[in-house]
Amino acid sequence: MEMEADLRRGLVREEFRLNFQPVVDLVSGRIVGAEALVRWQSPAHGLVPPNRFIPLAEETGLIEPLGDWVLEEACRQMVQWSAAGANLDFIAVNLSPRQFQRGALCEHMESVLRRTGLPAERLEVEITENVLFGAAAAAERKLHDMRDSGVRIALDDFGTGYSSLAYLKRFPISKLKIDRSFVHDLPRAADAEIATAIISIARALGLDVVAEGIEAPEQYAFLKERGCGFGQGYLFGRAVTSERFLRLALQGP
Numbered sequence: 001m002e003m004e005a006d007l008r009r010g011l012v013r014e015e016f017r018l019n020f021q022p023v024v025d026l027v028s029g030r031i032v033g034a035e036a037l038v039r040w041q042s043p044a045h046g047l048v049p050p051n052r053f054i055p056l057a058e059e060t061g062l063i064e065p066l067g068d069w070v071l072e073e074a075c076r077q078m079v080q081w082s083a084a085g086a087n088l089d090f091i092a093v094n095l096s097p098r099q100f101q102r103g104a105l106c107e108h109m110e111s112v113l114r115r116t117g118l119p120a121e122r123l124e125v126e127i128t129e130n131v132l133f134g135a136a137a138a139a140e141r142k143l144h145d146m147r148d149s150g151v152r153i154a155l156d157d158f159g160t161g162y163s164s165l166a167y168l169k170r171f172p173i174s175k176l177k178i179d180r181s182f183v184h185d186l187p188r189a190a191d192a193e194i195a196t197a198i199i200s201i202a203r204a205l206g207l208d209v210v211a212e213g214i215e216a217p218e219q220y221a222f223l224k225e226r227g228c229g230f231g232q233g234y235l236f237g238r239a240v241t242s243e244r245f246l247r248l249a250l251q252g253p
């Protein structure tokens, strides 16, 4: 309860920050985009990572104003980086289930894009498979509306949820993000088989594929050799402030 009140106050007092983790083209090494990751700089709790407040924000509905702020701030930042000369393909924003279920999500997104001047093609939203589990017609329409407006949809943590290959056919998904639990033990054991299978499915369906949690050169080499297009992880860089991210993006591979 106390945390909830702090969270509510934190929104008013603008205590939230976005950090940005680079997404890299595994062949060229170029930074092609960024994933926006929210942090809470709380006077009472210090720097709070998202897994300690996103679930509470979801429960209490505070995820809606917080998510609005994240989306707008991420789009604004992407426009600024481009103006500063960075050549980036996309900014990715995470959408929790409650955010996705919200009515008028597409209209809201379009108004943020208009206001910030970011082309829809440069915005990517990350949803998890669980959002699609038993998705109603309304959710399906929402995804198609989003895609029709130009926004790209990525399936985050792919392979860990209620996966169904039928979803990949039914929904307008552009990208699969291989969950880092399947990257961890590469190139050993079952991870090699699972990662390879996800890469082949993605390629067969014409989807982009990103491996998450790449920390070691051996993991990078394996994924690149298997044809995984993109990667993300501590090997390439942690989530950093917008200023540091811009410097990385301008530096080139």
Ligand code: G
Pocket (backbone or CB within 6 Å): 036, 037, 038, 049, 050, 051, 054, 067, 070, 094, 095, 096, 239
């Ligand atoms: O930043 P970190 O690497 O600790 O992220 C932990 C989790 O929090 C990830 O699962 C990520 O998807 C989620 N997360 C980070 N930022 C946001 C956000 O802005 N909105 C939502 N809904 N989830 C986020």
Ligand code: G
Pocket (backbone or CB within 6 Å): 021, 037, 094, 126, 156, 157, 180, 212, 213, 214, 215, 232, 233, 234, 235, 239
């Ligand atoms: O949205 P998602 O659940 O994928 O959130 C990304 C999370 O993964 C963030 O918490 C981020 O800090 C974390 N992360 C990013 N790169 C790495 C990595 O190389 N190793 C590990 N262990 N975690 C990572």
Ligand code: MN
Pocket (backbone or CB within 6 Å): 035, 094, 126, 156
């Ligand atoms: Mn994500």
Ligand code: NA
Pocket (backbone or CB within 6 Å): 156, 157, 158, 177, 179, 180, 212
């Ligand atoms: Na993920």
